[in-house]
Amino acid sequence: MxxxxxxxxxxxxxxxxxxxxxxxxxxxxxxxxxxxxxxxxxxxxxxxxxxxxxxxxxxxxxxxxxxxxxxxxxPASVVKEALDEKVEQLEQEHSRKATKKEKEQFKEDITFELLPRxxxxxxxxxxxxxxxxxxxxxxxxxxxxxxxxxxxxxxxxxxxxxxxFAPETGAETIMTSWLLEQNLPEQFLIGFEGELKALGEDAAIIRCKNQDLLSDEMLAHLNTDKQVVKIAFDWDQTLSCVLADDLSVKRVKFFDVIHEQNADIQSDDILVKIDADFTLMTGELNRFIDDLLTQFGLRTDSYLETE
Structure with a gap:
């Protein structure tokens, strides 16, 4: 859930x-x-x-x-083995190479034959x-x-x-400013995992774990044309996660203090427990999403078309 x-x-x-x-x-x-x-x-x-x-x-x-x-x-190897046998049989019987069309038909027949198993x-x-x-x-x-x-x-x-959701200013630019300018609100606590990427097609990538992202070493990388494309943080003493520059959020983990809010529900009343957990989770995630989007100058109604 x-x-x-x-x-x-x-x-x-x-x-x-x-x-x-x-x-x-x-x-x-x-x-x-x-x-x-x-x-x-x-x-x-x-x-x-x-x-x-x-x-x-x-x-x-x-x-x-x-x-x-x-x-x-x-498995591709199973299909290939059966196909090779079919092709070899045809070539021996007719003393010629199998055509591309014949191979495609053999493969289709083999797949049809193997699917039930x-x-x-x-x-x-x-x-x-x-x-x-x-x-x-x-x-x-x-x-x-x-x-x-x-x-x-x-x-x-x-x-x-x-x-x-897509901010007017690139997400990686805003995420980089969180480290360089340390301008995140207090409910966001920068974690110890991130990914930096330089500009260009064959750009250098730095992935780090258990690393202070606000250290002089990391800030030096940011001052040499690298940008943050992934960053870990804790939010509002509620959850931890890793944010990517497409605004996808990975490895969300709710803290025990949140799970404990429904701990008094009897374990044998499973539907009530699921309903309570879903209600609690959506309430916290909606708050988090509001807060997160605000950092990129967005709102959840940002894209509603006006008549």
């Missing part, structure tokens, strides 16, 4: 779909296991996993969704929509998985007017 990575997207038009409408539209693309001859399938699964029956969970004004993908695993890999990607904040927050460290989540939601809803 507790998100560990964040890709944050802004609505360009208010999200006005209510809970019942959203549930109904998600059902059009509900997850089902792959058929015998399918390579993959992607759809919406129960938002609360084995503990729920619905494709969304609504709490704290936010909608929790979970996208599930099943992919069949066919292939292993499956299943992965889930969760995200929440907060209409009041005009944002979608997706729990993944992969930009492509975030885009897949949005594409599935767009398919379900017919349209999805969202965009990435």
């Amino acid at each position: 507790w998100f560990k990575n964040l890709y944050i997207f802004a609505f360009t038009r208010p999200f006005t779909i209510n809970e019942d409408e959203l549930e109904s539209q998600l059902q059009e693309n509900q997850f089902r296991p792959c058929g015998k001859t399918e390579m993959s399938h992607f759809g919406w699964s129960n938002a609360l996993g084995k503990h729920g029956q619905r494709l969304l969970h609504h709490a704290n004004g936010c909608f929790l969704l979970s996208a599930r993908k099943e992919e069949k695993i066919l 292939a292993f499956s890999r299943i992965s889930d990607t969760q995200g929440y929509i907060c209409p009041a904040k005009n944002i979608i927050v997706i729990n993944t460290s992969s930009r492509s998985k975030a885009e897949d989540f949005l594409a599935l939601l767009r398919k379900s809803l017919g349209s999805l007017p969202v965009t990435s």
